[in-house]
Amino acid sequence: MKKTELPRWATGFVLPILNLMSALLVAALVIHLLGESPSESLRILVDSAILDPEGLAYTLFYASTFIFAGLAVSIAMQAGLFNIGAEGQMYVGGLGLTWAVLALDAHLPGILMIPLAMIGAAVFGALWAFIPGYLQAKRGSHVVVTTIMFNFIAANVMNWLILKLIPEGQQNPASRVFADSAALPLLNKAFPFLGDAPLNISFLLAILALLIYGVVVWRSSWGYQLRATGLNAHAAHYAGVKISRTIIVTMLVSGALAGLGAVNSVMGSTHYLSLNFPAGAGFVGIAIALMGRQHPVGIFLSSVLFGALIQGGFDLSLEKPNIPQETFIFIQGLIILFCGAMENFYAPTILKLINLTRIAKEA
Amino acid sequence: MQPAVEFRNISKAFGAVQANADVSFAIARGSIHGVIGENGAGKSTLMSILYGYYNADSGRVLVDGQPQDIRTSHEAIALGIGMVHQHFMLVENMTVLDNVMLGNEGGFKLAARRGAVEAKLREICDRYRLDVDPLATIHDLSVGAQQRVEILKQIYRSANILILDEPTAVLTAQETASLFEILRLFKEQGKTIILITHKLQEIMEITDEVTVMRAGRVVGAVKTAETSREELANMMVGRPIQSELPRAPYNPGAEVLKVSNLQLKDANGVALLSDIGFTLRAGEVVAIAGVSGNGQSELLEILSGMRLPTGGQVEFLGRALPYAGRTNADGLPAQFRALGIGHVPEDRLRDGVIKDFSVMQNTVFGYQDHVRNRWGLFDYKKIAQRCAHLMKAFDVRPNNPDLRIGLLSGGNQQKVVIAREVAARPKLMLVGQPTRGVDIGTIESIHTQLLRLRDEGVAILLSSVELEEVRALADRIIVMSGGRITGILPIDEFDTTRIGLLMGGMHKSAVLETEAGN
Numbered sequence: 001m002k003k004t005e006l007p008r009w010a011t012g013f014v015l016p017i018l019n020l021m022s023a024l025l026v027a028a029l030v031i032h033l034l035g036e037s038p039s040e041s042l043r044i045l046v047d048s049a050i051l052d053p054e055g056l057a058y059t060l061f062y063a064s065t066f067i068f069a070g071l072a073v074s075i076a077m078q079a080g081l082f083n084i085g086a087e088g089q090m091y092v093g094g095l096g097l098t099w100a101v102l103a104l105d106a107h108l109p110g111i112l113m114i115p116l117a118m119i120g121a122a123v124f125g126a127l128w129a130f131i132p133g134y135l136q137a138k139r140g141s142h143v144v145v146t147t148i149m150f151n152f153i154a155a156n157v158m159n160w161l162i163l164k165l166i167p168e169g170q171q172n173p174a175s176r177v178f179a180d181s182a183a184l185p186l187l188n189k190a191f192p193f194l195g196d197a198p199l200n201i202s203f204l205l206a207i208l209a210l211l212i213y214g215v216v217v218w219r220s221s222w223g224y225q226l227r228a229t230g231l232n233a234h235a236a237h238y239a240g241v242k243i244s245r246t247i248i249v250t251m252l253v254s255g256a257l258a259g260l261g262a263v264n265s266v267m268g269s270t271h272y273l274s275l276n277f278p279a280g281a282g283f284v285g286i287a288i289a290l291m292g293r294q295h296p297v298g299i300f301l302s303s304v305l306f307g308a309l310i311q312g313g314f315d316l317s318l319e320k321p322n323i324p325q326e327t328f329i330f331i332q333g334l335i336i337l338f339c340g341a342m343e344n345f346y347a348p349t350i351l352k353l354i355n356l357t358r359i360a361k362e363a
Numbered sequence: 364m365q366p367a368v369e370f371r372n373i374s375k376a377f378g379a380v381q382a383n384a385d386v387s388f389a390i391a392r393g394s395i396h397g398v399i400g401e402n403g404a405g406k407s408t409l410m411s412i413l414y415g416y417y418n419a420d421s422g423r424v425l426v427d428g429q430p431q432d433i434r435t436s437h438e439a440i441a442l443g444i445g446m447v448h449q450h451f452m453l454v455e456n457m458t459v460l461d462n463v464m465l466g467n468e469g470g471f472k473l474a475a476r477r478g479a480v481e482a483k484l485r486e487i488c489d490r491y492r493l494d495v496d497p498l499a500t501i502h503d504l505s506v507g508a509q510q511r512v513e514i515l516k517q518i519y520r521s522a523n524i525l526i527l528d529e530p531t532a533v534l535t536a537q538e539t540a541s542l543f544e545i546l547r548l549f550k551e552q553g554k555t556i557i558l559i560t561h562k563l564q565e566i567m568e569i570t571d572e573v574t575v576m577r578a579g580r581v582v583g584a585v586k587t588a589e590t591s592r593e594e595l596a597n598m599m600v601g602r603p604i605q606s607e608l609p610r611a612p613y614n615p616g617a618e619v620l621k622v623s624n625l626q627l628k629d630a631n632g633v634a635l636l637s638d639i640g641f642t643l644r645a646g647e648v649v650a651i652a653g654v655s656g657n658g659q660s661e662l663l664e665i666l667s668g669m670r671l672p673t674g675g676q677v678e679f680l681g682r683a684l685p686y687a688g689r690t691n692a693d694g695l696p697a698q699f700r701a702l703g704i705g706h707v708p709e710d711r712l713r714d715g716v717i718k719d720f721s722v723m724q725n726t727v728f729g730y731q732d733h734v735r736n737r738w739g740l741f742d743y744k745k746i747a748q749r750c751a752h753l754m755k756a757f758d759v760r761p762n763n764p765d766l767r768i769g770l771l772s773g774g775n776q777q778k779v780v781i782a783r784e785v786a787a788r789p790k791l792m793l794v795g796q797p798t799r800g801v802d803i804g805t806i807e808s809i810h811t812q813l814l815r816l817r818d819e820g821v822a823i824l825l826s827s828v829e830l831e832e833v834r835a836l837a838d839r840i841i842v843m844s845g846g847r848i849t850g851i852l853p854i855d856e857f858d859t860t861r862i863g864l865l866m867g868g869m870h871k872s873a874v875l876e877t878e879a880g881n
Contacts, residue, residue, distance in 0.1 A: 219743075221735040228728070231717050238669060238706070238714040239729040240697025 010350050016291060016298070016339060018346045020305075023334040030330070034322045044319055045312030054195030055311055057188070061199040061264070063300075063307035065090075065278075067206035068261030069285025070303055071213050072125075074294035076143075076254040078217055079246060080230030085132060085147025086258040087282025088154030089125040093259025094266050095158060096124025098165070098175055098273040105179035113181045118263055125259015126252040128154060133251025137244035143251070155276070162275055174274035184268040200268035202260075207300075209257065214296040226250060258282060284332065291339040302339075306332065365428035367392040367524050367555035368413065373422035375408055382408040384579045386422070390524075390572075395546060395556045397566040397587070399599055400576035401802035406559050409576075410526050413557075414446045415439040426524070445522025447513045449529045455502040459495055460484065463516050480519075487518050491548050506656075507538035514545065524555045531565060535654040536830070536863045543569050561599075561802070563592045564831075575599055608810055611818040613838050616645035619680060619791050619822035620666070626674030627661055627846075635661050636846045639675070643791070643822045648813070650837035651826035653866050658846035659826035660709055663795050666824065667706035668695035669714075679704065679791065700729055705784035709795025709826065711773070715780045718769035722759065723750040725768045726783050733787075749786070757782040758808065774805030781812055792816060794825035798832060810835055830859060844868040 006015070028038035048055045069086050076083035083089075100120035105113055132146035165175040184200040217223035228236040229246045237243055261281060266273060284306050291305075292298025313328030338345070366389035373386040383405045390396040400406050411417045413424060415433040423430050426442050433439050439446075453462050460481055469476050484497040493511045501509060510530060517525055527546075531539045546556055546569060558570060566573055567587060575583035575598040583598040620643040627636035636658045643649050651659045664670040666677065668684075671692050677684045679702060689695070696706070706729075708714035716725045727734050727746055734749075736742050750764045757778045759771070768776055777798070784792065797813060798806040813836060817823055827833050833840055834857055842850045842865035850871035852861075864874045 215740070219740045221731045221739055221741060224724070224727075224731050224741065228717050228720070228731075231719050232713070234713045235715065235717055235728070237693070238667075238696055238708055239731065240668075240694055240700060242694035244691075244693055 006347055006351055006354070010354070011347075012293065012295070012298070014350060015344070015346060016293070018350075019291075019338040019343065020335065022345075023331065023338040026334050027327075027331045031323060031327070036320050036322050041316055041320060041323065044316050045308070048315035049308035049312035053193045054197050055315070057194040057197030057199040058311040059304060059307040060203055061197055061269070061307070062310045063303040064199075064203040064206045064264045064268075065261050065281045066284055066288055066303035066306050067210060067299060068257050068264070069281050070288030070292060070299040071209055071285075072254045072258035072261065072282075073285045073289035074292070074299060075213065075217070075226075075257065076250055077289055077294050078223070078230050079226045079250040080233070081133075081136065081247065081250060081254070082144045083129065083132075083147050083251065083254050083258075084144055084286065085129060085150045085154075085282070086254070086261070086285045087278055087280065088147070088151035089128045089255040089258035090261045090278045090282045091154045091158050091276075092128040093121040093125035093255075094262035094273055094277055095161060096120035096122075096259060097262060097266060101178050101182040101267075102165070102175060105182045108181060110181045110183070110185075114184060114267070117182060117267060118260060121259040121262050122256040123259070125262070126256040129251045129255025129258070130248065133248045133255075136251070137247040151282075159275065162273065165273065172274070174270075174272045176272060178267070178271045182267055183271060184263070186268070198269040200264065202264040202268055205260070206264075206303075209260070210296040210300055258285070261285075280329075287332065287336040287340060290343065291335065305335075364392055366390055366425075367394075367427060368557070369425040369428075370409065370413075371423045371425065373409065373412060373419045373424070375412060375417060375419050381579045383412070383419070386576075386579075386581055388574050388581055388584050390555060390557060392427075392555055393550060393553045394571040395550055395558060395569055397558045397560065397570035397573040398576065399559075399561055399563070399566055399573060399595065401561065401599060401804065404576040404599075405579040406576055407528065408579075410446070410528065410557070410559060413439065414444060414526065440520055440522070443521060443523040444526065445517030445520060445524070446526040447510065447517060447528065447530060449532060451509050451513055453501045453509060453512060456500065458498055458500050459504075459512050459515070460497040462501060462512060463497075463519050467520065484515060484519065487515060491518065491545055491552075493545065505538075506533045507535070507542070510534070510542065511545070522554075524557065525549065526557045526559070528559045529561070530558070531560065531562065533655065535866065536859070537867060538654075539565070563595050563599075566595060567592055608807070608814055608835065610814045613647065615647040615838070616820060619643050619645050620824070621678040622666075622675070623677075624675040625662075625665065625672050625677065627658075627665065627670070628673045634846055636665075636672070639848055641841055641848065641851060643824055645790070645822050646817055646820045647838040648817050648823040648825065648836050649839045649841060650833040651824070651841045651843055652830060652833045652862055653826070653828070653843035655828050657843045657866075659843055660795065661846075662843075663706070663709065663793050663824070663826060666791075667704060667708075667793050668692060668697075668699035671695075696729070697732065700787065700789075703788075703790040705787055705789030705792045707777075707780050707784050707792070707794040707797065709799065711776055711780060711799075712769075716768050716776060719767060721765050722754070722768050722771065722779055723747060723764040725779055726750045726753055726764075726786075728783065730783070730787060753779075753782040753786055757812070772802070773800040774802050774809075777801050777809060778805065781809060785812065785816060789821060792821050792823045794823065796827055797825055797836075798827075798829070806832075830862060833857075833862075842866055842871075850874065 031038045031041050049059045050056055069090065072086045073083055097117040097120045100117045104116065128150060132143050132150055135141040135146055136143045162173055166173060167176045184202060187199045188194040188197060225241045225246055228239060229241055229243055233243055265277060288299055288302040288306060291302040309328050309331055313325060317323055317325040369389040370386050373383050375383040386409060398406050408417065412419050415436045415438055418434060424433060431442060454465065460477060463484060464480055481497050488495055493515055495508055495511050495515055530542060534542060549556055560566060570587045572586055573595065574581055575595060577599060623640045625636055625639035628634050639662060653659050665672045669692055671686050671689055685698065712718060716728065723746060726749065734742055734746050754762055754764060759775050759778050768779060797809055801809065813823060825836065837854050840852050840854065841848055842862055844866055845868055849868060850865040861874055865871060
């Protein structure tokens, strides 16, 4: 029978790989135009981001934040909501954890301080997402528009608040440095070969979050209602799903996940709240959700890829002065273009090939 | 005389599915030619080949005796072939005139040509008694009038061969009659009409010749005058169909549903339902007859909890349904289901299933809270067992629970929905358009299931625009028009004319008076 749609292995595996290859091919062309060797650049990238244990640890450190961001965007997408606001929610989540830490780090041991700070991050992220969610559910204001706006609001509110948090005599626009009780345990304590990389327990939490996400979305009644709402809100209403509540709760969960994304860098690496610390991680989450097709394995792999690009990109720009550090952002943009906007670019061709081979087999 | 269209050995395959196999027949000029067959018999594929949407794998199409290679619908139009689709191709917020000119503007300046086109449309409307105002906006027109606009469009583009795909699916009896008047007029003017339908009665009423298709092949070609409904039905299905289904004698039990003085107004204060009152007892089928859009959908939506009424009471098993004190119906359908109200919605793909979910996932749709364990997780083993049982009991084909339900035929999708709702053992079953878009073989099995449910003592309220279906299933009939009940009659008072008048808005007392006067 002639197939009219692609089998799962093609949409879930072949298509993303082809899209990624195309993005890297264009990137290679640009590197070539910059006067450097693409193959050598790739070797440096892979060496420093994957093959070197310390580099790999850095890659996974960046990936930890991305996993949370990707999950935040993905769970909203399952309910048909395009949450562009993970960046702002992560930023505000950072404020939540910082307030908890600044108030309590002198009094509490790490075992209490760290979970409390995480709750602070999740609650603040969730609250920041609640307003767009509420407006979507009750007033029909589109979350795409409101979450974009809320990114701007978050950025400016945080500018103002961080100014208030700067301790006297400090030049750096950031809060004071946290006490040791608020520092996440690093994995290099247990695995010395990870070197100085700040890879910490939030990586393990990210993996846990991926697993929980998978179970909740595909195996729970709530996840079923969530996906039904995303695929066909009319039918979901018929099935007795409380649509507005589902939308609001989903945005709360999405915002909480984005907020938890703040934990990794703020409590695992910098140990203070600094201006614009998410540095685009929330937006990378959109790319990750699209490229990973909102599937836990996909989200993990794309997060590692983006982590590797950051880590490899640093080293590449050090070794190849012709390649500026911004090249990473450029490659990231290419990946978003090919894996997001042009997601199904190769689908008709693959479909044709599949049908041709089938006909050949039948003949 | 040359036939207007001749198909010679047309074959068309989609992969391994042979949509058309060696199809040959001719359509005489100036005749009305019926093409009938079940869903998937290959009627639409054949017409799509004629209209240039598909290209045949082999075989030839002759138009006016000349072999033609029609590759696009533009080429078909140029040959004088016009098609009126089942789903209208009209821009709702434009006028009739603009819709006719769309794609046919004849230059950059629209205004200059408008006057001339309008005059021509008026002339066509007069000649064919189409009764359409060229300056009316489409969304203000009734479905029947919109269809006439489609026809007008084809005539304006000088179509001599008109293909109508299931034209009466959305029409009332009266609208159908007036459509047939128009078609007869066309025939007198020498135009050729190809009528695709699965309604045997229409074939008998209006066509000159019939081609019957089954599984991609022509299985019969007869002159209408020389055949009968029974013969055509047998050819179509390949086996004799039962016209009267077995049912237990009418013996209704306790009152299940009591609707009184029910009102519904939309946001603008327009009354959609007024003073609706009736009762429904266990073990009886009450069928709502009426032209679609006269409040039946809204009534079923209210009774299933999808929508809140703006006034009146509904008692279910002696207790008022919990509409009061709510601002929206969010989550209400779940409560109603828990009370014992099952609902097969009239628009399956919009409400009844999630197309992208598997058949198995769809068998718990609406009952998702009933199949979870104490952790809130789905018990997939139980769901799979239940699904396998339902698919077997209701003969869902293909028997693959992991297939996306969107890939099933309409009839099999409907079987899944009905199986799911029946499995919940409701005391009241609401069924909207039980067999819309379902083929004849499946219609019978769905009707059998519904009657079995009735015999088991379930109260069934169904709405159908097919009078045949109402007659086949109902114990009592409610006729609705303009959001009101115009008559409630027992099945032995079934009479097409009487119901037609009630559907047209005449009240029962007035109808009885008219009949007494005759």
